[in-house]
Amino acid sequence: MINLEKVSMKFNLGIEKNFSMKQAFIDLFTKKKDKNNEEFWALTDVSFHVKKGEVVGLIGSNGAGKSTLLKIVSGVMKPTSGKVTVNGVISPMIELGAGFDPELNARENIYLNGAILGYSKKFIDEKFDEIVEFSELRDFLEVPVKNFSSGMTAKLAFSIATVVNPEILIVDEILSVGDIKFQEKSKKKMMDMINGGTTVLYVSHSLESIRDLCTKVVWLEHGKVIKMGETKKICDEYYKSQIG
Amino acid sequence: MTKTKAIFGNFKRYWFLMTQLISRDFKKKYKRSVLGILWSLLNPILTMAVMAIVFSQMFKFKVEGVNYIVYLMTGIIMFNYFSQASNMAMTSVVENFTLINKVYIPKYIFPVAKCLFVGIDFLLTLIPWFAIIILSYVGLGEYTCHINWYYLLLPYIFFCMFLFTVGMGLLLSCISVFLRDVFHIYGIVLTLWNYLTPVFYSIEILPARLQTIMHFNPMYQFLTAARSIVLYGQRPSFTTLGILGLIGVGMLAIGAFVFKKKQDKFIYYV
Structure with a gap:
């Protein structure tokens, strides 16, 4: 490989x-x-x-x-x-959340970061709930990522990065x-x-x-x-x- | 052949990322503003109003035989597109260094996305622009404009300008990685370029020698072609249209060539 x-x-x-x-x-x-x-x-x-x-x-x-x-x-x-x-x-998880934009909210960042990792729109649409579920951040979807704690950011990033196989x-x-x-x-x-x-x-x-x-x-x-x-x-x- | 295919395949694969980057820019631009995207319409109208008052009322500028407000506005929206897009494209690669350093993304995406982002704004400014052309028929300004089938050539002219801008963006963003001074220089170059392009004046007020030199200014060519359709109702000659295409494709080729050649070195200059 x-x-x-x-x-x-x-x-x-x-x-x-x-x-x-x-x-x-x-x-x-x-x-x-x-x-x-x-x-x-x-x-x-x-x-x-x-x-x-x-x-x-x-x-x-x-x-x-x-x-x-x-x-x-x-x-x-x-x-x-x-x-x-x-x-x-390849799915690179070299640094989690490198693609996050602090001004955007979690929902928008899932799409942005997904796109950066090379996912298609259809794929993210399908997996959106799975990502949110895994990250345990459903209540914070509309909150800009800049207001997240570092732990929350990392959880979100991990969930996005590992949703693919x-x-x-x-x-x-x-x-x-x-x-x-x-x-x-x-x-x-x-x-x-x-x-x-x-x-x-x-x-x-x-x-x-x-x-x-x-x-x-x-x-x-x-x-x-x-x-x-x-x-x-x-x-x-x-x-x-x-x-x- | 396979190479062209690869380029387009690549483009398709990263198209979604491109749209995401563009929509991010929009979201950030209009975040927490009450009027939101309406500003894209209001801004050119208000800028226009200010410029029209300054140049036609205070300085008494006019261009013989044409509607000065439309003359001015055509120049402003086109030149503004170029200066904004090329300027934002220039900084885009350096701004996204954290990303480039972490994940593999084709780097040309950033300058191209900026040119598209400003391009959407430009398309929105065409709405008030066209409204003012129509208003010239009901007596806004001294002369009326011409509306005819030649307008169908405008998208071509704008597209050539877009290609030219993308080429500049690629070139500048590439140079700026190695030489950040470009950030500071280009602002001044743009101001100079703005004055050297007949945005608010007519080329006829210049000495003959300068008029000849002016023909080598690509922005002059784009502006003149669009104005000849809107203000004079004349189709630009096929030679002119050909030249516009050449300027666009040529600049794009130069930018893309330099960018491609140097992009693997970017990472060392983070």
Whole structure:
């Protein structure tokens, strides 16, 4: 389903500053820094393969390149080099509610966010009640999302994102949304999707949920794959290396 | 062939998103206003009234042989469409960076949606515009307008202007990602462009040399074609109509080409 071959991603940190009159002026009086220092490889030669129905967990410390990898798989970024092949419809849950407009009410946002995720109007019409039911926000449909608490926003976003049965689900740390009741519910929903044969790429810092869900784990550090393989083994090793 | 098909398939797939973005803009624009969408009709009428008073009463502007109010209004609504749409399209990509950074969406959607959004507003302003043309028959202003079959060419002229605007929007939104200075420059460019386009004056008051240069101003071409139909009852020549099409398609091609070439780099400049 998903195949990554020697994927590398380079960011140029210099872009952020070098491009202004002010900076150019400062540069006149300071020594030029080594240009190569400004290159940052978020990923180097990452290769792995995800088969249909597999649930792959990505672990690694902050800045290891996990989110970058998800963005590359979901098509938000193109890799600097290497090849990504994805077969199937992707539902990205990289950041819930990124497509919400705070000024619009919940009803309007369901349509807007659905459209952003690539749903058709007919589909949203059909699933509207299901989304509202799952989000437990029926009484707040006419309230602008800016007045929602962060928990409510996340619940709504989760409900919209999971109403499809995608072939590939990309999840970045979202199982901890809402109250305990909703967390259990969303976890169950995820399990249903996984059992339904959805392929999942899952990023989390919670080893517990990785152990629960994943069939395989990829351990990233500084943009490189350290190890990959069986969930329990890799998780144990990772835990040991982190806690030491 | 397959490429054209892919582009249209893509367009169809994201059409619903386009409509959602447009309706969001409308909802936000008229949120908490009592008159709501009526403002789209009232605004041009009131602007018109102000402009008509300023230019025809205070400055005593007139254009020989035609109804000055309609002359002015045609210029204003057309130029306003262009300046508003291109300006909003320019900022649209940067404004939606959070989204572009999170979900895969074809990025051209944002500038195109803005041009369509302002386009709907433009269509609404045609209602008071046409009302004033009719009023010219009952004595509003000195001269009457012409109503004839050539009016059927107006949609074509407006469409060419739309394509031109989309092209500009794509180009500007792309450049502005890399060079935010464009945001500040373009406002001034638009003001200058506004004065360099015969919106409230007639080209005849300019020196001959400037008149020649004026022909290279695309907005002048669009305005003149529409005015020749409405004010003079004359069909623009086929050459003119061809040129308008070329301006529209040409600008769109330039904008689309640059945008397509650079769009994968946007993400680094978030």
